[in-house]
Amino acid sequence: MTTQARIIIIGGGIVGVSTLYHLAKAGETDALLLERRELTAGATWHAAGNVHTQSAYANLSALQAYSLRLYDGLAKEVGQEVGSHIVGGFFLAQTKERMEEFKHLAGKFRGLGLEYELVTPSEIKAKYPLMNVSDLIGGAWDPDEGYVDPYSVTMGLAAGTRKYGGKIRRNCQIDSIKRLPSGHWRLTAGEEVFECEIIVNAAGFWADEIARMVGTRLPITNMEHQYLVTEAMPSVEALGYELPMIRDTDSQYYLRQEGQGLLLGPWEQDARRAWNKSDGRAPWTFGQELFEDDWDRLEDGLSAIFHRIPELEQTGIKRGVNGAISFAPDGRPMIGPMPGVPGFFVACGFLGGIAQGGGIGLAMSQWILEGESELDLHFIDVARFGDWTTREFARERTHEILPIRYELIYPGIERKSGRPLKTTPIYNDLKSHGAIMGQAYGWERPLWYAPGGEVDEPSFDRPNWWDHVGREAKAMAEACGLSEMSSYGKFRISGPDGMAFLDHIGSAKVPSKSGKVALSLMLNDRGGIVGDITIENSGDGTFYCVGATFGVALYQRWMEDHISDFDVRIENITDHYAAIGIAGPKSRALLNALSDGAFDDVPFMTSKEVEIGRVRCKAIRISFSGELGWELHCSMLNQKTLFDALMTEGEKHGLILMGARAMGMLRIEKGYRSWGHEITTEVTPQAASLERFCSTKKDYIGRAVVDREREVSPTKRFVTLEIDAKAPPCWGTEPVLKGGTLLGYVTSGGMGWRSGKMLAVGWIDSTDTTAGDTLQVQVLLETYDAQIVSDPVYDPDNKRLLG
Template sequence: MATYARIIIIGGGIVGTSTLYHLAKAGEADAMLLERRDLTAGATWHAAGNVHTQSAYANLSALQAYSLRLYDGLAKEVGQDVGSHVVGGFFLAQTKERMEEFKHLAGKFRGLGLDYELVTPSEIKTKYPLLHVDDLVGGAWDPDEGYVDPYSVTMGLAAGARKYGGTIRRNSQVDSIKRLPSGHWRLTAGEEVFECEIIVNCAGFWAAEVAEMVGTRLPITNMEHQYLVTEAMPEVKALGYELPMIRDCDSQYYLRQEGQGLLLGPWEQDCRMAWQETKGRAPWSFGQELFEDDWDRLADGLAAIYKRIPALEHAGIKRGVNGAISFAPDGRPMIGPMPGVPGFFVACGFLGGIAQGGGIGLAMSEWILEGESALDLHFIDVARFGDWATKEFARERTHEILPLRYELIYPALERTTGRPLKTTPIYADLIAQGAVMGQAYGWERPLWFAPEGVEPKDAPCFQRPNWWEHVGNEAKLMTAGCGLSEMSSYGKFRVSGHDAQAFLNYVGSAKCPPHAGKVALSLLLNARGGIVGDITIENSGDGSFYCVGATLGVALYQRWMEGHAGGFDVQIDNITDHYAALGIAGPKSRAFLNALSDGAFDDFPFMTSKDVEIGRIRCKAIRISFSGELGWELHCPMVIQKVLFDAIMAAGADHGLVLMGARAMGMLRLEKGYRSWGSELTTEVTPHAAGMGRFCSTTKDYIGRAAVDAQRKEPPSKRFVTLEVDPAAPPCWGTEPVSRDGQMIGYVTSGGMGWRIGKMLAVAWIDGTGIAPGDALEVQVLRILYQATVAADPVYDPKNERLFAKD
């Protein structure tokens, strides 16, 4: 007979144990954890235990700050001392470029309410007298850096889980998983059989193998990482206090005190996949074990550390710790419901599992019990990867990012490995035209176009990068004539079935277009009224609907729609890979398209669609424009996109056609007050806060309507505004603090140049109480305050005369 639990967690590392703890504490009386050996066996037991709050992502910082508070409280809650040492930490800068990054981060963390102080080399030396600092430009100080004992923390969480009713079964290695006709899962673990409604895959090194048991895949790469601990050092002992943490970002290492010695952790430049003989697969028998020390691979890193702390020259090595860590292709965790596999959650791929474990456990319990996490976590959602993220792609990308663990994270930074992967038929043509490509959800798409004589390559920086003026020229030339943009990476869905219209009315905030050839913009909302996504819905006239959404949200959108399709006779097909799209916009776009289609674009109102013939190609034209200019999207089967592109390019010279990349489009939308998914449109933002209440029906029922209606009567205090920023300011890239009369009221979510109006712009998320157009605010960019003025949206073509031209 099977042992039943409503929720079964696979894996007893810190993340799995934290998830059980939070489920039980939230009142889930029927949750069980299965661990194949002992708790912490795998990666947790040998982790360095470093805990910090700072992250490039605001909500990951929030989760890590929660972990700190949780661990500090475990001693009181369950009587488990976790060996917590909050000693603060320095980030070292050897170059002006690194110090500029710290200035950028200091503004970001101030906007998030976190402490992050810029310091001089002498100030670093005062707190860490063993350091050689003569070659440093400066650094940053985080007072919340520290470390814990990973084993003790995990055992404390396990004690808490048991206290609140959770069950832990050790020595229960899951061998197989099967879906039952009831929709439940059956798991076998040796002679034991278990049954559950929900599985949570926290299997660490073995997460990919567990995913394969349910017919899905995870792009995880297991890599070796070694640190070492020295013998006691008299220089350390003589100080009489515990030294701060150190992260030397330019030499790529971390170090901290361990007892009376030091723990040294260089990030391997010659990085190596773990268990190479089995192509990265960990043996199921692997427990609390380590790989052989490999000092040669640490030679450069250790040399940098020994130069930084001369006293190490006389220190002996107490032990080496060469263990494995699991990487996702972008180095961020993978959590959430697995797309296409109902009742199967994932929490794996943790580089900072100790720092993140507490907060991730909380987020997972919220997701499982309430259907979503309180914080928007799309940037670590497992849905950001699809079938395109193969094992080889993951391996290549991991070998790029591991040696650069503390690389300079410039705005708009693009990775180079594992590319190209997903390309459209016009990829080579765009490259020939000078396209500089970026990667989004596996797709290659043009970011900007280098004119003749200009190297088609990004040179990223925190000021105006090398592509800045070229992007501006694309925007201005389109505004004077017409522009072509590649839009094929956008998510595309065919929604069909007897209840297709009723379904889209239920999941979308706007009324689904009831007539053929009509188009609507609709928001996907959660029960709190938070924005899951936005989609364009076109009534195709055959009982089906053609829906278009954000590139990076395609799997998340599909998962959301499928998760709410119960009770509807509806079919949701992801057809992204099968259909291409080109955007044509600008004041001359109608004349241009008419010349190619025998006048098909004359009688063509805004937010409508029709089938047209351009050259030899029949395509669907949708009149909609993200640039705010007169424009259309042309959708056709992927296999004939090149013929359509060739016809357009052949006639383009006579109509002032310019090729535009995604960066130009991203800036053009700022002038129109259009919000972007992932930047402004998140699950923490409601339609009224985003200025999109007009897209929410007052006559039909839909998910989140109660929350939307409540805010019609009492508008939210926090909202988005567009700011005109001092033109002398560097660009706002996001998270820059916004203040009024010296009091911080919010932060920037995105920014850029308004090329049509000649002004620097930023979108800010602020406490909007008493804020009106014309009010003076300040934006802190790279630690300098610049004046900003609240603008009335939209700042360009406020009456939409260009958008609605000839309607």
């Protein structure tokens, strides 16, 4: 007999149960959770249970805040205790650099409506009298810190699931999964057979094994992590209140009360893979077991904790917990529809699964039932990884980030492990010219060029690369600049319905003539912007589309999900084609010199097949810098030859190499929006001032919202702000105020090198603001005047762009 369900969730940890709970609460009762052993028999049951609201990512903070509220109210909802304790928490700072980070975060969380207050050592001591604060500079206080009993919370969610009609099967290990001709799934578990429309892989340690059953992979690394629980401490019992949570960020440990003792959690500097095997996979037989205690690895961490809480030197250890946790390569969760595998969702890789579980369950239920989560979650979308994310890369990156769990998160910080991975033919040439590389979707691409062998020295103020980036930007605007753009996503759309398909998924009218180019927005049904793509009519019945580097897999998934009955073929050709950008007032002269004057008749937003030296290129006249410019697309095999020709001839035209950081600032001067910053699923075209790219003559996904907002403006919008020149740069999430009242926050910032103005893009309440109004921006807890200016700040008549 076959058991049928519309949705099957694999895995009974807190994330899987939370997803089922939220599906059932939303009215979806045709959902079934299959658990290999017993609920929580993975990472959940032995987790420390810490719940915190703050995160480096705004929407992850929102999900974690939701988890805190959900858990705290769950006992009342389901009628059983879940062990919720909201006690507040301190973050400790031993260095001025850490206090600078806390200032940055305090502004950020204020911009998100969260509390986060800087405190002195004496204020910490007043609430935590056991603590030695002699070497602390200060700290931060978050009133919404707490902890729960992971087992009890999961069982509380399970009780809620049953209340709302969800179903759970225990002792049901999946052996195989096959796709049926109908597109549905058949799962076998011993003698049992299940069929469903949608699978949710919440299998934790075994998530990659489940993924392999459907022909894909997940870059999961299972790592050991230990914490200790002490015997009861008389000083704790005598307090009469529960101690706050502690995170000693400079010494890399967490600390909280457990009963009348303390729970001590150092992050191991000697990071070790769990189940110390060649592949690091968890055995299917693993249940609610622990690894053997290995306290020698905690020696440095425990020494730091004993220094902070001297009484621990005379306190016994009650028990040790050495369990496994699953890591994604960047330490963030992996959730959402698996690219290339319709009907297969992922929710795994949770370093903070207890804190995130409630909110992730909500987001997953929305994604499954409504096709999208309410919040933009591209930064934890499984689509941010591709086939370039090998098991070895994941292992190396995990070993880098686990020991520095509480590292200083500077703006633009770059990881070092697992690199280089994806390189273009001119990678070594760019390095020889001083390129400081960053990694984007696996690709190595230049961030800036160091003339004297410098390296990145990050800062919350002006970092060491600030003036160098300015030099690149200004030199390009005076002559011409070359940018490596090969990492941009590139797609070929073909088939009888290619034009109709692109007209359906994109807001702009697709060019009907060969060599014409359009910029189109892909919108969801709520009018939110999924992404933006440049569409070129190639003249042979195909269309060449270019999009954001980090959106490659997400764009492809979106297009494939909306093929419907269109007879169309979507090819991701990113790895096959290189792209070089040439921009600046002398760019035409440079390119003409290499092409017998072929660039005299290439109007803006058109393309042309040209020969530059010995290389045939597709030259697209478009420019993200706002200067006269072209993107030159050619076979990846020919990029080196093209680059050499451009560099040789470029000496006569003042050609300079320009990195991504300069481009990121140049586009703000032109009022251009960036994917992942201003272009998100929570933002409509009108709110982003992009309605000019939305047709009024054809139908497309999201048009109803666009038309409605042409009549009634959205209540929030983006504005460009000119900030007091004395202010440090805005990096994102700084609060925007009006008369002390919070209006919103910054999404991007930087120097307008051509206009000489410090700029930022603010996402604000637009009901009573207009160009010319003076607002305030809070940077590192200092308040600076910021005036709303009309876009674009630079070349408002586009004379240079169209020249």
